[in-house]
Amino acid sequence: xxxxxxxxxxxxxxxxxxxxxxxxxxxxxxxxxxxxxxxxxxxxxxxxxxxxxxxxxxxxxxxxxxxxxxxxxxxxxxxxxxxxxxxxxxxxxxxxxxxxxxxxxxxxxxxxxxxxxxxxxxxxxxxxxxxxxxxxxxxxxxxxxxxxxxxxxxxxxxxxxxxxxxxxxxxxxxxxxxxxxxxxxxxxxxxxxxxxxxxxxxxxxxxxxxxxxxxxxxxxxxxxxxxxxxxxxxxxxxxxxxxxxxxxxxxxxxxxxxxxx
Amino acid sequence: xxxxxxxxxxxxxxxxxxxxxxxxxxxxxxxxxxxxxxxxxxxxxxxxxxxxxxxxxxxxxxxxxxxxxxxxxxxxxxxxxxxxxxxxxxxxxxxxxxxxxxxxxxxxxxxxxxxxxxxxxxxxxxxxxxxxxxxxxxxxxxxxxxxxxxxxxxxxxxxxxxxxxxxxxxxxxxxxxxxxxxxxxxxxxxxxxxxxxxxxxxxxxxxxxxxxxxxxxxxxxxxxxxxxxxxxxxxxxxxxxxxxxxxxxxxxxxxxxxxxxxxxxxxxxxxxxxxxxxxxxxxxxxxxxxxxxxxxxxxxxxxxxxxxxxxxxxxxxxxxxxxxxxxxxxxxxxxxxxxxxxxxxxxxxxxxxxxxxxxxxxxxxxxxxxxxxxxxxxxxxxxxxxxxxxxxxxxxxxxxxxxxxxxxxxxxxxxxxxxxxxxxxxxxxxxxxxxxxxxxxxxx
Numbered sequence: 060x061x062x063x064x065x066x067x068x069x070x071x072x073x074x075x076x077x078x079x080x081x082x083x084x085x086x087x088x089x090x091x092x093x094x095x096x097x098x099x100x101x102x103x104x105x106x107x108x109x110x111x112x113x114x115x116x117x118x119x120x121x122x123x124x125x126x127x128x129x130x131x132x133x134x135x136x137x138x139x140x141x142x143x144x145x146x147x148x149x150x151x152x153x154x155x156x157x158x159x160x161x162x163x164x165x166x167x168x169x170x171x172x173x174x175x176x177x178x179x180x181x182x183x184x185x186x187x188x189x190x191x192x193x194x195x196x197x198x199x200x201x202x203x204x205x206x207x208x209x210x211x212x213x214x215x216x217x218x219x220x221x222x223x224x225x226x227x228x229x230x231x232x233x234x235x236x237x238x239x240x241x242x243x244x245x246x247x248x249x250x251x252x253x254x255x256x257x258x259x260x261x262x263x264x265x266x267x268x269x270x271x272x273x274x275x276x277x278x279x280x281x282x283x284x285x286x287x288x289x290x291x292x293x294x295x296x297x298x299x300x301x302x303x304x305x306x307x308x309x310x311x312x313x314x315x316x317x318x319x320x
Numbered sequence: 321x322x323x324x325x326x327x328x329x330x331x332x333x334x335x336x337x338x339x340x341x342x343x344x345x346x347x348x349x350x351x352x353x354x355x356x357x358x359x360x361x362x363x364x365x366x367x368x369x370x371x372x373x374x375x376x377x378x379x380x381x382x383x384x385x386x387x388x389x390x391x392x393x394x395x396x397x398x399x400x401x402x403x404x405x406x407x408x409x410x411x412x413x414x415x416x417x418x419x420x421x422x423x424x425x426x427x428x429x430x431x432x433x434x435x436x437x438x439x440x441x442x443x444x445x446x447x448x449x450x451x452x453x454x455x456x457x458x459x460x461x462x463x464x465x466x467x468x469x470x471x472x473x474x475x476x477x478x479x480x481x482x483x484x485x486x487x488x489x490x491x492x493x494x495x496x497x498x499x500x501x502x503x504x505x506x507x508x509x510x511x512x513x514x515x516x517x518x519x520x521x522x523x524x525x526x527x528x529x530x531x532x533x534x535x536x537x538x539x540x541x542x543x544x545x546x547x548x549x550x551x552x553x554x555x556x557x558x559x560x561x562x563x564x565x566x567x568x569x570x571x572x573x574x575x576x577x578x579x580x581x582x583x584x585x586x587x588x589x590x591x592x593x594x595x596x597x598x599x600x601x602x603x604x605x606x607x608x609x610x611x612x613x614x615x616x617x618x619x620x621x622x623x624x625x626x627x628x629x630x631x632x633x634x635x636x637x638x639x640x641x642x643x644x645x646x647x648x649x650x651x652x653x654x655x656x657x658x659x660x661x662x663x664x665x666x667x668x669x670x671x672x673x674x675x676x677x678x679x680x681x682x683x684x685x686x687x688x689x690x691x692x693x694x695x696x697x698x699x700x701x702x703x704x705x706x707x708x709x710x711x712x713x714x715x716x717x718x719x720x721x722x723x724x725x726x727x728x729x730x731x732x733x734x735x736x737x738x739x740x741x742x743x744x745x746x747x748x749x750x751x752x753x754x755x756x757x758x759x760x761x762x763x764x
Contacts, residue, residue: 119650140652155650159643159710160636168640169652171633178631186551205643 068131070095070260071229076115076125085111087284088125088317093229093260098251100263100275102304108284109264110152113231116262117149118142129229140169146228150235152264154218158207162199163188165206166221191220195246211238219250230254233264248274268297282307285318360704360759364719368726375730382733386581390609393579394515394680396725397614398423398673398689402696403703403717404618404625405669408635408662410700411642413709414472414479416666418486419673420692422464424685425494427674430457431503431684434510450510457671464490465667469660487693494686504683514679515612517588523580526610530576534569541565580608614676618718621672625665626714634658642710698745699724702752724748 071093078086086108093099101109114120116127118139127134129145136142142149149155156165163184172180172187185202192199196216206214215238222230232251236244251261251274265271271278272292280287280303287303290313299310309315376383402419409416434453442449468486472479505511512519521529541561548555556564584592584607592607593600629635637658640648649655673692678684703720705712727748731741 117650138652139650140654143652149650151650153646155644155647157640157643157647157651157710160639164636164640168636168648171636173633179633179636182547182551182553185553 148227286316461671469663523608
């Protein structure tokens with residue numbers, strides 16, 4: 060990613076976000092931002108707060124304090140519907156699929172297509188589902204089966220298709236390749252490249268540091284609910300990033316956050 | 321098997337028979353798939369037929385008579401109405417234990433409204449009394465159901481607890497409406513909702529309705545096929561469509577024929593003839609009952625609820641919430657509001673069931689509907705509704721209600737003691753759910 064990106068208004072700015080559950084500060088004064096056409100990876104151990112931070116952006120959790128700006132304007136995100144209205148789509152680690160209904164029903168859950176009689180237009184939804192799924196997973200044919208009968212990779216395709224179906228501007232991917240084989244992982248990589256070229260911003264949460272160096276433009280590392288630091292991938296080595304994750308030590312190539320040791 | 325000279329050919333025949341049986345099974349499996357019929361639903365119909373035929377044999381042919389089947393349909397109506405709503409409740413992993421008490425309470429309120437208040441306001445015997453009464457019951461049902469739904473959805477009190485409270489509260493409230501007095505007689509039009517010779521629509525209307533139902537069935541099937549064609553999806557083979565249509569229409573016309581084969585009792589005919597100056601011919605006058613009004617109400621509830629469950633956004637959300645509440649929430653579904661609406665619908669159905677049940681008894685008593693919540697839940701579960709949520713059909717639940725009522729009626733017909741009847745019904749419920757878990761494990 061080039062320097063000129065920095066001049067543009069960020070797509071997302073999350074500033075000084077805090078949330079606690081009971082007495083636990085799950086996220087404390089965390090700030091991240093995301094530019095159009097950029098992939099920002101969030102790294103950290105389990106429980107570091109990355110998924111929680113991202114769930115605040117997707118509307119699953121309500122923050123206690125802090126500001127979210129979308130394209131420079133303060134955004135009110137209090138539930139998943141609000142987030143979707145800002146073009147924020149999320150692929151959850153758990154996939155968040157309704158297992159008992161079919162792929163098309165999942166793709167359109169919450170945003171069903173209706174006939175002029177205000178009834179569900181299942182045929183139209185299935186047709187569009189076939190189109191989108193066809194691009195992601197051309198061999199997929201089981202549109203009539205409940206998604207619980209699908210393989211892990213197929214379910215993942217459904218979750219990804221749902222996120223890109225509505226022309227997301229901001230895409231959150233929480234461990235998108237965890238359930239996938241090498242070939243499907245490569246497909247997700249291609250998809251991310253394609254979305255980038257269309258100016259979509261992607262937050263990527265991953266445990267796989269190789270994935271991250273391959274796909275991301277910048278990394279933000281979190282530890283104990285705080286941001287250790289943020290830096291460009293080309294300015295950092297894998298060892299430095301591991302040092303951030305494990306020790307909370309911010310190397311010179313990155314901008315330190317409140318959680319830096 | 322003995323090793324006789326004929327042993328080898330016997331085995332060959334056996335093997336061939338085995339193969340044929342296998343082929344038949346495979347073919348029928350294919351046929352069901354081609355027709356896209358739920359094998360589970362077929363299983364239920366088979367179970368119902370076995371029960372019917374079994375009771376008929378045991379009772380010496382007294383079960384499969386037009387009269388008994390007609391009565392069976394009327395007796396099943398109120399639980400069937402409740403079951404259509406209980407499906408949605410259970411699909412979303414909730415439960416409603418209050419439906420028996422609530423329908424008793426609403427029946428008492430409707431009884432008082434039609435027997436005490438409205439005659440004073442509108443005048444005794446006013447033709448609008450039944451309708452105003454029913455609407456009042458429906459409205460109150462929606463409010464009470466909505467209140468319970470609010471406590472469950474927005475205050476996150478478990479449905480089991482809220483409706484267990486409701487079970488006690490509304491039973492007590494039912495007593496309180498009249499301090500325990502039975503309300504009787506009810507409005508003369510209102511009681512038509514309960515069936516009886518006058519509360520049935522007669523043979524002509526029954527045939528017309530059956531014909532319309534067949535037409536609707538065919539049109540729906542054609543429309544579905546056209547839609548699939550338009551989007552280039554695979555369609556059923558024509559023979560499968562034709563067989564489906566034939567079976568559907570056959571069932572409808574058969575039911576109409578049975579309802580029309582049950583004639584008014586001679587006493588009722590004499591009264592009617594005297595009132596209408598009709599002279600009864602020498603051979604006697606045969607007047608068909610036709611489909612009973614409560615059965616029509618239950619069928620209408622079934623059609624509407626099936627439509628709601630399968631063709632509306634709300635219905636889609638109900639099933640999605642049942643499958644994965646968190647996913648539905650994350651997808652932007654307002655799960656709380658959907659839950660509250662389900663309980664409002666349940667309240668409305670309680671009013672309908674209360675009207676049907678009190679109209680059948682021609683009086684409202686504060687004990688009406690006692691234990692109906694359990695019959696309703698049992699009907700839904702026997703009908704394939706999964707207590708784990710996410711799965712269940714309205715038609716299955718209604719069939720479940722019919723099945724339960726068939727058991728009770730059959731045992732009464734055989735003269736079994738009431739406590740023994742309960743034992744059997746309880747065992748059947750447990751066995752049905754056990755069979756279902758086996759089926760699900762096999763189907764994956």
